[in-house]
Amino acid sequence: MKEAVEIGKNPAAEPNLPDLMAEVARGDTEAFAALYDVVAGPALGIVRRVVRDGAQSEEVAQEVLVEVWRTAARYRPERGSVMNWVLTLAHQRAVDRVRSVEASAAREQRAALLDRTPEFDEVTEQVEARLEHEQVRRCLRTLTELQRQSVTLAYYRGLTYREVAELLSLPLGTVKTRLRDGLIRLRDCLGVAA
Amino acid sequence: MRTADPHTLTGAYALHALDDDERARFEAHSADCDACTQEVLELRAAAARLALAVTVSPAPELKSEVMRRITAVRQDAPRTIPLARPGRLAARAHRMSRWVPAACLAAAALFGGVAVWQHDRAEEAQDRARRSERQGDELASVLAAPDARTRTAKLADGATGTVVVSKGLDRAVFIASGMAAPPDGKVYQLWFDDGGSMRSAGLMDPGRTDEAVLMRGPVDKASGLGVTVEPAGGSTEPTSAPVALVDFPA
Numbered sequence: 488m489k490e491a492v493e494i495g496k497n498p499a500a501e502p503n504l505p506d507l508m509a510e511v512a513r514g515d516t517e518a519f520a521a522l523y524d525v526v527a528g529p530a531l532g533i534v535r536r537v538v539r540d541g542a543q544s545e546e547v548a549q550e551v552l553v554e555v556w557r558t559a560a561r562y563r564p565e566r567g568s569v570m571n572w573v574l575t576l577a578h579q580r581a582v583d584r585v586r587s588v589e590a591s592a593a594r595e596q597r598a599a600l601l602d603r604t605p606e607f608d609e610v611t612e613q614v615e616a617r618l619e620h621e622q623v624r625r626c627l628r629t630l631t632e633l634q635r636q637s638v639t640l641a642y643y644r645g646l647t648y649r650e651v652a653e654l655l656s657l658p659l660g661t662v663k664t665r666l667r668d669g670l671i672r673l674r675d676c677l678g679v680a681a
Numbered sequence: 682m683r684t685a686d687p688h689t690l691t692g693a694y695a696l697h698a699l700d701d702d703e704r705a706r707f708e709a710h711s712a713d714c715d716a717c718t719q720e721v722l723e724l725r726a727a728a729a730r731l732a733l734a735v736t737v738s739p740a741p742e743l744k745s746e747v748m749r750r751i752t753a754v755r756q757d758a759p760r761t762i763p764l765a766r767p768g769r770l771a772a773r774a775h776r777m778s779r780w781v782p783a784a785c786l787a788a789a790a791l792f793g794g795v796a797v798w799q800h801d802r803a804e805e806a807q808d809r810a811r812r813s814e815r816q817g818d819e820l821a822s823v824l825a826a827p828d829a830r831t832r833t834a835k836l837a838d839g840a841t842g843t844v845v846v847s848k849g850l851d852r853a854v855f856i857a858s859g860m861a862a863p864p865d866g867k868v869y870q871l872w873f874d875d876g877g878s879m880r881s882a883g884l885m886d887p888g889r890t891d892e893a894v895l896m897r898g899p900v901d902k903a904s905g906l907g908v909t910v911e912p913a914g915g916s917t918e919p920t921s922a923p924v925a926l927v928d929f930p931a
Binding site for chain 1: 689690691692693695696697698699700722723724725726727728729730731732733734735736737738739740743744746747748750751752754755756757758759821822824825827828829830831833841843845856858893930
């Protein structure tokens, strides 16, 4: 078994993700390819969830990954894991995309938003049904109904909290606190630290 | 509604649910609010788990397109003025993590009743789904682990294999990219390399050329992984020379 050709990379290079980012920041395209393999699936996943349209999602995901390459030197390990950094960026760009599309048709968007109201229960339900990970799903169940609806509408649909408030017919302040309390509960249940 | 205490906006901010004006106002406030900054980082980490839960497998073309594009993109220079004050943030993160598991257990106990009710609805299907979900969840945990280390190897025909190991979780994930389909009736089987003796770590999906697989079983003292081609269903020990051997990162 051990005689088989070792195909490991340079044995001196044994990067963890932050080290890999440092190599990417120095312009190492091989390191970027390795980073890509780890982060591209989750990044495309969240972009697609928010943007929905397949072609647009691919476009946004490409932009995100190119931005990771471009801004690698700005990554700061003390502000969270590489994965969190990439996914925060991916979600931000996905939201930017849907909002710019919506801004160009603001009136129609508002009408559509109100139109969607009757089916929103079903949408939230679907999102939860398709969640791949038991732990995330279990933790979402620890949220109150309003917290869960607010968090999933904001995150997976890319809505502002004003839009969430309108959809759920709740005061702005209520949605604001539901988002915060819901995420805090999720954070505690998942045991995530920054 | 009273004029908002900006601190309550951490959740909406972490979810990108503020409009531009409010975001600017919140950022101005949090520049002087360490508690806000820390909370945003933690809430973003929680939101990232919502993203990991909807991971997909990108088409190989996405990678070639991105790799092509970056050759024409000049990278930004690093910022030379540190924005965060790392020592304090790190200390806070440590304090946090100690009480989190208890809260999690309590929540799990509290909502166990809901889980039972749901289970009754479609027992068998959910059981199956749960098994694969649990794997997906563990896979995500390995990828997001603070001690995750990776190593990438070139495989035959331009394929690449990346291994991600978390010592803390004692689990490993193998991510194959662009692997040729195995011959008919064969599968790729993963093995832990325990000092030259091979311990099965599960099978890859023969229908996919790009796949992230949570390796079955603990990493333990394994020094690397091997991939062999085996008859469908897999073998108890390798029956062919490995098509790939990748040392685990130290």
